[in-house]
Each structure stands twice: as structure tokens, then as C-alpha cells.
Amino acid sequence: MDHTRPVEVSAREGEVLTMLGLRLTNAQIGHRLHVSVRTVEGHVSSLLRKYGVADRKALADLAGTTAGGTPPPVGKTSGLPRTRTSFVGRMAERDQVLTALARDRLVTLLGPGGVGKTRLAVVVAEAAAPSFPFGAVFVDLVPVGPGFVTQAVAAALDVTERPQQPLADAVVERLARGRSLVILDNCEHLLDAVAELAERILTACPGATILATSRERIGLQGEHTISVGPLPLGSQAELLFYDRVRGPLPGALPDRVIVADMCARLDGLPLAIELAAARWASLGDIGLLSALGDYLRLLAGSRGSAVRHRSLRAVIGWSHDLLNEEERTLFRRLAVFAGGFDLRAVEMVTAVGDRAAAADILGRLVDKSLIVHGQAEGGWRLLETIRAVAAEHLDNSGERDQTRRRHLEWSLLTASALEDRLEDEGWSGDFDAVAGDLRAALAAAPPGPGPEPHRLARALARLSYARRFLMESFDRFLEAAERAPTPGQAARDLRDAADCGHTLYYAGQRVFDLLLSSAGQAHTSGDGNARAIALALAVVMTARHPGGFAIEVPHAGLLTMLTEAIKAGDPSDLLVAAHLKAAAAWTASPRKFDPDPALAEAAVAAARRAGDPVLLSAALDAVAIAARAAGRRDTAYRISRERLSLLTAMPRHDPHAAPEILDTHQMACEAALDIGDLRAAGSAARLAAADELVGDSYLSAANLITPLVLAGDFEEALDLAATAWNGWQRAGMPTVGSLSPCLGAIALIHGLRGDDHAARLWRGRAIQVRGPVVLRHATFVTFVDIRLAVHTSRFDDIVPLLELGRADTTYWSSAYIRAAATELAVVAELPDAAERLAAAGISTQGNDWAAACLARARGRLHGDTAALETSAAAWQQLGSRFERACTLLLMPGKSAQGTSELAAMGVKMA
Numbered sequence: 001m002d003h004t005r006p007v008e009v010s011a012r013e014g015e016v017l018t019m020l021g022l023r024l025t026n027a028q029i030g031h032r033l034h035v036s037v038r039t040v041e042g043h044v045s046s047l048l049r050k051y052g053v054a055d056r057k058a059l060a061d062l063a064g065t066t067a068g069g070t071p072p073p074v075g076k077t078s079g080l081p082r083t084r085t086s087f088v089g090r091m092a093e094r095d096q097v098l099t100a101l102a103r104d105r106l107v108t109l110l111g112p113g114g115v116g117k118t119r120l121a122v123v124v125a126e127a128a129a130p131s132f133p134f135g136a137v138f139v140d141l142v143p144v145g146p147g148f149v150t151q152a153v154a155a156a157l158d159v160t161e162r163p164q165q166p167l168a169d170a171v172v173e174r175l176a177r178g179r180s181l182v183i184l185d186n187c188e189h190l191l192d193a194v195a196e197l198a199e200r201i202l203t204a205c206p207g208a209t210i211l212a213t214s215r216e217r218i219g220l221q222g223e224h225t226i227s228v229g230p231l232p233l234g235s236q237a238e239l240l241f242y243d244r245v246r247g248p249l250p251g252a253l254p255d256r257v258i259v260a261d262m263c264a265r266l267d268g269l270p271l272a273i274e275l276a277a278a279r280w281a282s283l284g285d286i287g288l289l290s291a292l293g294d295y296l297r298l299l300a301g302s303r304g305s306a307v308r309h310r311s312l313r314a315v316i317g318w319s320h321d322l323l324n325e326e327e328r329t330l331f332r333r334l335a336v337f338a339g340g341f342d343l344r345a346v347e348m349v350t351a352v353g354d355r356a357a358a359a360d361i362l363g364r365l366v367d368k369s370l371i372v373h374g375q376a377e378g379g380w381r382l383l384e385t386i387r388a389v390a391a392e393h394l395d396n397s398g399e400r401d402q403t404r405r406r407h408l409e410w411s412l413l414t415a416s417a418l419e420d421r422l423e424d425e426g427w428s429g430d431f432d433a434v435a436g437d438l439r440a441a442l443a444a445a446p447p448g449p450g451p452e453p454h455r456l457a458r459a460l461a462r463l464s465y466a467r468r469f470l471m472e473s474f475d476r477f478l479e480a481a482e483r484a485p486t487p488g489q490a491a492r493d494l495r496d497a498a499d500c501g502h503t504l505y506y507a508g509q510r511v512f513d514l515l516l517s518s519a520g521q522a523h524t525s526g527d528g529n530a531r532a533i534a535l536a537l538a539v540v541m542t543a544r545h546p547g548g549f550a551i552e553v554p555h556a557g558l559l560t561m562l563t564e565a566i567k568a569g570d571p572s573d574l575l576v577a578a579h580l581k582a583a584a585a586w587t588a589s590p591r592k593f594d595p596d597p598a599l600a601e602a603a604v605a606a607a608r609r610a611g612d613p614v615l616l617s618a619a620l621d622a623v624a625i626a627a628r629a630a631g632r633r634d635t636a637y638r639i640s641r642e643r644l645s646l647l648t649a650m651p652r653h654d655p656h657a658a659p660e661i662l663d664t665h666q667m668a669c670e671a672a673l674d675i676g677d678l679r680a681a682g683s684a685a686r687l688a689a690a691d692e693l694v695g696d697s698y699l700s701a702a703n704l705i706t707p708l709v710l711a712g713d714f715e716e717a718l719d720l721a722a723t724a725w726n727g728w729q730r731a732g733m734p735t736v737g738s739l740s741p742c743l744g745a746i747a748l749i750h751g752l753r754g755d756d757h758a759a760r761l762w763r764g765r766a767i768q769v770r771g772p773v774v775l776r777h778a779t780f781v782t783f784v785d786i787r788l789a790v791h792t793s794r795f796d797d798i799v800p801l802l803e804l805g806r807a808d809t810t811y812w813s814s815a816y817i818r819a820a821a822t823e824l825a826v827v828a829e830l831p832d833a834a835e836r837l838a839a840a841g842i843s844t845q846g847n848d849w850a851a852a853c854l855a856r857a858r859g860r861l862h863g864d865t866a867a868l869e870t871s872a873a874a875w876q877q878l879g880s881r882f883e884r885a886c887t888l889l890l891m892p893g894k895s896a897q898g899t900s901e902l903a904a905m906g907v908k909m910a
Contacts, residue, residue: 013050016043020060025715051133051178051207057719058177077129077181079138079156080122084373087123088243089236090116097124097226101181101209102131104224105202108187108212111228113385114271114312117213118185120228124211125183134207136181141190142384143339143436145443149193151469153182155432160468162697163503163662167469168197169730172204179207186384187214195219230268237263240270244277244369258285265292265311271385272315278369279322292318316389319370326352330361331370332397335390336407338440340381340433348410349403379433404444408452411441415459422466422653431463438463442479454483458493465500466653468693473655474500481521488525494518495534499655503662506734507541508548515541523568529576532569535561536579539587540618546592547737547770555590562587578606578615585622595622597630613649614660620646621667628812633674633846640664640671644687652693661693666738669703673710674812676849678878681707698727698739705742706780710849712882714749714905721746721762728769739769741780741813751788752882754908759788780813786820791886792910795828802830815847823857833861848878856887865891882907 012033019029026040033040047059097120100107109117125136137156144152150168154160159174161167175182182201187194195218201208202220212218217225231237241259266272280288292315323331333350334341341349346358362380365371373380382390394400415438421427438460445453461476477497484490498514505511515538522530539561542553562583569576581603588596600622607616620639627635643664650657665688672681682704689700701723708717724742728734747762766781782804789798802821822840825833837857844850852874859868868891875884882905888898902909 013043013047016040017047017059020044020047020056057723077125077136077138079140080125081118081138081140083119083122086243087119088240089231090120090123093120093226093228094123094127097121097211098128100224100226101128101211104222105208106198106210106212106218106220106223108214108218108223108225109228110214110217110225112215112269112312113388114269114383115228115230116270117228119270121183121185121211121213125181128181132179132181132209134175134178134180136183138183138185140185140339141194142186143440144190145338145436145439146190146193148436148439148472149190149197151435151472153184153197154469155435155467160692160695161470162468162695162699163470163658163693164506164699164732164734164736165697165727166730166732167471168200169727171197172200172730175201175205175208177207180205180209182208182210184210184212187212187218188216191216191218231263231270231273233264233268234260237266237268237273241273241277244274245280254280254288255285258289262289262292266315267311269312269315271383272312274369275315275319278367279319291322312385313389316370316386319368320389320393323365323368323370326357327361327364328393330358331365332390332393333399333403334371334382335387335394336400336403337382338436340379341437342379345410345414346380348413349406351406404441407437408441408445408456411438412452412456412459414438415456415463418463419459428467431467435463449483449485451485454480454485454489457483461493461496461500462653465655470500470504474504477655486525487521488527488530491518491521491525491527491530491534494521495530495537496655498537499658502541503655503658506548506736507545507659508734509550512538512542512549512553528568529570529573532565532576533579535565535568536583539565539583540579543586543592543595544618544621548734552592555587558587574606574610575612575615578603578610578612578619581606582615582619582622585619593625594629595626597623597626600626613646614657617643617646617650617660617664621663624667624671628671628674631843631845633671633815637671637675637677640668644668644684647691658693661691662699665691665694666699666703669707670738670812673707674815674847676815676847676851676878678707678711678849678880682711698724698730699736701727702739702742706745709742709745709748710883711879712885712905714882717745718749725765733769737770740766743769744779744781744784747781748784748787751784752791752907779811780816783813783817783820786817786824790820790824790827793827798824798828802836815844815850816853818844819847819850819853819857823853823860826857826861837861848874849880849883852878852880852883856883856890859887859890881905 015033016029019033026044030040044056044059051059097107097109101124109121111117122138125138129136137153139153139156141149141152150171154167154171157171157174159167159170161170165173184194184198191214194212198210198212198218199220201210202222217223231240238256238259241263242253245254262276263273266276276288276292279291283291320328320331330346330350330352333352334346336349337345343355343359343362346352346362347355350358352358352361362371362373366373366380370386371380371382394403411434414434418427418431418434421430438456442453442456442460445456457476457480461473461480464470464476465473474497477493477500481490481493481497484493494514495518498511498518501511501514515534519531519534519538522528522534539558542549542558546552562580565583566580569580571577571580581599585595585599585603588599600619603619604616604623607619610616620643624636624639624643627633627639647661647664650661665684668684669681669688672678672684685700685703685707688694688703689697694700701720705717705720705724708714708720721742724739728736728739743762743766747759747766750756750758750762763781763784766779766784770779782801786801789795789801802825804817804821818840822833822836825836830836837854840850840854844854852871855867855871855874858864859866859871868887872884872887872891875881875887881901885898885901885905885907888894888901891898899909
């Protein structure tokens, strides 16, 4: 493979790619280009192969970067460290690595510290970029601690964690789009974590390639290792010395014989050569050779890798010993930094003087090649090999604890400043630059409770949440609770952890337990209001989201908790009063998910007085659910629109708002479906997908699939099916009742197309995701079964379906179930079909889809052409192509048109 040649596509392939970006089906593309569907399929297959992507969705995403039908540009390479010196030699190694990358998907550059692995990887990445249209990303793992490899890669890719989508899945999802290169630099201290993530990427992302640098193998099957040795003596090693030397006079150069001897003594190690070259100006030829000779004499006579490592450390030690005292002090104290540092950080942490003095000493250390300048924006850093030596000197000086304390103080100030900038552009990049140091400072802090570690843990929790590293945020809030100096602070930390956990786990037992723990800590601290709010939140969450519990919490237990909350809280406090009102509304009935209408209205009034948009949205949800149960679908839909309007007032960087943001989007989709407005449901689903918290996750795909299927947009729904199902599996298969309808809808497509095996598979999945707690007897799966029975005219065992179709339910699919069951009774010619038809008109009032379905049922029952025309017009208005085509089949003179339209959708006629 030629790594310098970008992907080439034909003009026609460019046109197909652009139309894929518009989310057109193959049939639609063929119609526009006046070619057959088979020809389009051929072009799509060619594009999949050329861009190394797995599916049409990835091609569509790629096409989003194009304009005018032109092929996508070559991917960018991001994160490469800036270099201020030339690249000397190693062209043969460069070509060897490029060849390996063309053949193997995991290539590891092996060699000791200071041998030049990183620099070679950077040059290779620059040369290989044209062959990776989805880009290359460089990830420096030096400042990364155990457990944070995924965060480092995610930050480099600029991807974030979504609710119920682990961060590693977000990384895999991004890299699965097409051919991309990930450079993992300095892996040796994180081999297990690197191997785990690399294996996931290589397994799930067929177009991804990994280039790693390490002192040891990663250890995965198929790994291609390339040893990076010292520079050849007699040529490249000497060239590097001359390139890096800083002469006292223009044109002055060291003696060639001495340089050759020096490079031989230094084993051709690039870093050692650079350190020696930096001293030539002050020592001269003879001085340099004699001064360094004492450090290398004991190593003479052997040239193994261990000796090379010792020789490099000897050169670093020699260079250190030539420093004056203030240079040595600064040098060793810089060892506490895990990553890069700026002048302000150096001034605070090293305490070597004011900023001007620190800048002067830094400059001298840069001149001596002990510090690298420009690796980060406006900053400096120690190479890892040099930092290890500096750390030893820090340990021997007795200054480590004091320097660590200053590093902790700097980390607190830095984290606090970042918290103040959460609304500013660019804060996340600044956080990524210092995250390794903030985490290291907390890890190095004394164990147990303490004001400074607690503050830093909370700050890291908030920052990682805002950065959408949700699992890290959850863990940091828990760590903050453990480090809290007082029970009151621990109560706040645990409540924040519960909010973050709600986002991660969609409520459930773990979140419930955290809220109870928060209430317990609040009780210990004597904060009755905090205890009341935590208990009320636990009560509301349990009744409002019961699907997240493997074992149902008894109603009596909730009443006891509410009683305790009422006793603990001050009713004159507006927030407390609002929370208690909400808990009362949700516990008035012994049934879960069944709020009392009057009490829900009272909760809304209390929330408005409290002025909390999050609390108000939750109270409005109770009113909407009660209205839906009473058949007032239009009221529930109106409230869902009001809840959407509250989103702009909710804080995006506070986990307290996250569960409500997610629920608002979910219920907006369901409320639109409840009134039968398929277009509004689709718009609500796309709005949710555009929300940076929800994002393009499996939940947003699930929200969109159901209205797509009901509208007859089968191909787009099928494209999203794998996203929904695989995403749920990657999330750990949580109990998510809202996911069930979309999987049932996919089963409906396969059933309509005559693929009974696939229909049974997806129907089983729809039941599986609901979990052991069943809220209602009739679900969307019931609708699917009924709708397929109508389409196929299979009337065996329809009695149970018809009985479920009569069951009362507050779920949004109830109108669809009742209307479809009524039509089934008509098609099956049951004697009570007319009675059922009359009753269904009342129970489905307010749902346009149900109205259109019942109009068709009347046309079937009475042979009423006008009713069929009304039904067809209603389907047209709703945008339901499939149901309209089914109606045309029944109309004189239009059955051929209906047959043709259904055939275009792949529907198999009974």
C-alpha cells in the first residue's frame, strides 16, 4: 500500500457517497441517478472497501464532511507533539514501519528510553496520514495513570461518554467509522490497560490500526514488533551530534574524531547524544570527553541493552551534576508534574523564586536539553527517562512531601479555575492538558478525609462530568464522600453520585441505595432538610422509574420513607416543600408509575414557587402521566412541550439536571407517539439525538426507530437497529423499558417481509430488555403481534391478543393496541366486531394513528369506500406510507398501486 496516496473514488461513487450522506436508500439513490439498485449496491460495496468502514451509516457520517459530491478529504492527524529540531537519519526504519502499518493492525516500536521511539512514531504518523481518511490521533500516555487510558484516548479523539454508553464504547464507535490510526506513545507503565483497550478497538473496528511505542511488547496476538535501536555509528549518530550542538562562535564545530569517540561511548543513543551536544559549547572537545569519561568508564567493554540503559542514566546524572544549585533545585522539583507545566505552575510548585527567576532557570535547563519546551501550548515538560532521574534526586533531597503539598495546592487552584470556566470555549482542552496532574495530585494526597483532597475530589468529579467522563465523575463523587471531613459534605457528595449514577444506570437499586446513604449522612450531620430531600428523591425515583429494579420496592416502604422525610424537613423551606409534594403525589397509589392527579398539580405549584426548573420538570411529568392515564393525551403532549422549553434553564454541567434532561427527551417522543403524530415523534427523537448529553447513542436510535417503522421508513429503521441493540449490550444490558418498543418495531418489519425467524428473534429481544419487572400486561410487542395477525390473516390463538387489546393501560402504545385489536376483530369476522369498534373509538380518542386505523376498520366492516378514503387521507397526512398502501389495497381501482408501494418496501403479501 502506498501510504502517501489518498483514497480515490470515481465521480459516480462520489455522487453515491453524497446521497448516502442525505440518508437516502439504495432505491432512492438509483431513482435519482437513473441506475439500477444493483448498480448502487455495487458502488456502496466499493466505497465500503475503499474507506474501510463497516456499514452504510459510517459512509453516511463520512459523507457529511463532503460537499458537491466530492470525495472526503484525507483525515487529519491530531495531537502530534510539536518539534523544534530536525529529524536525523532513521529513514530505513521509517519505511519499515510504514510497510508494517500497511500489513498489520498493531505495530509496536520497541526500545529503551531515549532511543527515539516517539520521534520516529511522529514522523511515521505524518507520512502515513494520507492512507487513513478518518484521521490519525496521537495519545501521549506519559502523564496517564492506571485506569485512565480510555479517558486519554477519548480526549484525543474528542469523544464523550453517553448515558448507558461506557466511554470505551464511545471510543470504539468513533474508530469503527473507517480507516483510522491511533498512536499510543509510552505504553510500558500501562501495558494491561493498553492491551485491553487495544484488543477492543482491533476487534470492533476493522478499519482501525494502532501504532504503539513501548519498552515492552503489548502482548496481543498479531502484534508486529519493530526494534528501534541506537543510531548507527560512523554516520547518523555523528550527524545528530552536529545537528544539536550549540557552538560558542558561528561556524565553530567539534573535532570529528572526538565526536566519533563520544558517540561510540554513548552507544549511539539519541537522547544521550543530545545531552552531550548541549554541553559542548561550555566544555569544548577535550573538556566534554574528559568530563563525561568518568561517568562512562565503568560501563566499557559491554554493549547490552541493560548497559545502554545505565549509560543513558549516567549521562543524565552527569548533566545534572554540572548544574548549579538553583538549577538542580528546580530540576528535581519538576519531577512531581505528571505532564506538561506552564510558568505559573512552575512558580507555585517549585518555589524557586518569582516568575522571572523561574523562567530564567527553565531557559537554562532547556539549553542543556534536560527540559523540552513547546510540547504543550506555551509549556514545558520533562521526558520520562529524565523525569525518573529527577524523581530520584527529589526523593534523596527530602523535599518530596513539601513539593507534593505545593503540587496539591496548585492542582486545587487549577481545578477551581477550570470550574469557573465551564461555560467558556476551550476549557475542555485545558482540562485535558492538566487532567493527568490533577489525578496524580489526588492519588498522592494522604489517605482518608481531609479538606484539600476532598475539595480536589469534588472538583475532579464536576470537571469529569462536564467533560462527559461520566463513570469517572461517578467514582470521584464516591471518593469525595470517603474523603469528606464532615457528614454533611459526605451527604452532598453521595447525592451527587446518585444523580450521576442515575445518568449512567437509568435509576435502579444502586442509585436508590446512594440516596439512602446520603439521607443517613445528612441525619448524622443534623441537616434535616438534606435528609428530607434525599429521602423524597429516593421515593419519587422508585415510583417513577420502577423498571430499574430487579426486586420491586414495597409500597409500604416508600410510605415509611415519606413519613421520615416529612418529620425531618422544614415545610417552610420551598425546596423541601416541593420535594415532599412530589413524593406525596407518587405514593398516593400503591401502584408504581401512577401519580395522583391533584397531588401532582400541587407538586407543580410548589416547584414553581421553589424556582427550580429541574424540580418543575419532574413535577410536570407526574401531571402528564396522570393526564395520559385519564385519556387526556393532548394535555400530556402539551406538557411535554413545556418540559422541553425548560431544558434551556437546566445546568448542563451539574449531574442534578441530567436525569431530567434525559427523561424530558424520552417523554417528548412518547407523548408525540401517544397522540399519533409520527412526524412530531421523529422530530423529538432527532432533537434528542442532537442534545450533547443524549447524543447519537443507542437510546436516541431507539427513540427514532419506532416512529420510522410506524411511518413505513423501514430501511432507515433497520440501519439503526444494530446501533440500538449493540449499544444496549455494550452498556451492560440494563433494564430499559423504553428500548422495548423499537426492538418490537424491528420485529414488525421482518414479520411484514415474511422473515419469521428474524421476527421471532427481535420480538424476543424486545421482551428481554424489559427485565423481570412487568409494569403492564399489554406492551408494544402486543401491538406487533396484533398487527402481524391482521396483515397475514393468521387467526390462530388471537383471543388472548384481543383480550390484551381491551386492557386498560397508561402506556403510549395503548391506543395503537386497542385500534389494531379492533381491526383484527373485524378482519377475523368476530361477532362482536361492531361492538368493539364502537368502544375503541372512545378509548383511543386523541390519537390520530388510531383514528385512521379505526376508519379503515369501519371501511372493512361495512364495505364503506368513503371510510377507506378517509383512512387513506389520514395516513397520508400522518406520513405513514405503509399503512396508506395497505389501505389502498382495499379500495376499488387502487389495489395495484397499493401492491406496488408495498413491494417497494419489501413487504410480503399474505
